[in-house]
Amino acid sequence: MPELPEVETTRRGLLPHVAGRRIEHVRLRRADLRWPIPRQVEDLLPGQRIDAIRRRAKYLLLDTAAGSALLHLGMSGSLRVLPSDTPLRAHDHVDLALEDGRVLRFNDPRRFGCLLWQAPGTLHPLLAGLGPEPLEDGFDGDYLFARSRGRSAPVKAFLMDQAVVVGVGNIYATEALFRAGISPLRAAGKVSRERYAALAREVKAILAHAIARGGTTLRDFLSPDGAPGYFEQELLAYGRGGQPCPRCGRALKQASIGQRTTAWCAHCQR
DNA sequence: CTCTTAACCTGGACGC
DNA sequence: TGCGTCCAGGTTAAGA
Known part of the structure; x- marks a missing residue:
């Protein structure tokens, strides 16, 4: 159910549970979302600390020193923080296991969402060319x-x-x-x-x-x-x-x- | 450029 | 109960 308010609500909900935490490992159950989940997510994310969670448009960015995980929830995606032994439900495609025994779990039945990678100091092509944020001053x-x-x-x-x-x-x-x-x-x-x-x-x-x-x-x-x-x-x-x-x-x-x-x-x- | 259309995918609601 | 059809909060890509 994501338009901007839902994505922002997700960001604010995740923030206290995820920011500052280390990612212990990444578990991909399905990588064929809107686009394939790139190797960097599995190769570079484990061991990294999540420094911040940002939102740009309807995208969420999990910032680490190695780069940023770039998430879009598509039409049907959702993110939750759960105890790591929480039983899986259908369409639980990705877990980011955190150091505190919980997981950030990405569920997306329709798989219109994506999990991509943005290298440090670069801007992902999907973020180039976006218009202004509606709640900022440049929009009137x-x-x-x-x-x-x-x-x-x-x-x-x-x-x-x-x-x-x-x-x-x-x-x-x-x-x-x-x-x-x-x-x-x-x-x-x-x-x-x-x-x-x-x-x-x-x-x-x-x-x-x-x-x-x-x-x-x-x-x-x-x-x-x-x-x-x-x-x-x-x-x-x-x-x-x-x-x-x-x-x-x-x-x-x-x-x-x-x-x-x-x-x-x-x-x-x- | 701008505009329109098709496509991606699954599940739920509805009609027969 | 089962099956076909339509619809859904998004976005890109291709074609005109």
């Missing part, structure tokens, strides 16, 4: 306005383009456009500066709020079944096609935009 309405001029793709596809801004997936793009009153079908280049200012504000607000809500589940991070479903009841448009618009009561439309299901109000969103 003026930025979106400037980037969007001349672009004919629907504003929803533009907003979900990781080269434009990272971390905004299908749920939060749908929600932010609803809250900003912008039709997801409108050409990105035809949205005004003022409306992009509103959109940037909504993106920041909804992501920050979702991260804050995710935080309430952090203390359960060690339990084997702590998937946070925190945000579902607060969604106004996502998954509500055909239901009444929370603002005007007319039925929400639902259609596929850029291959992703989108719900919106044709009356409130222009």
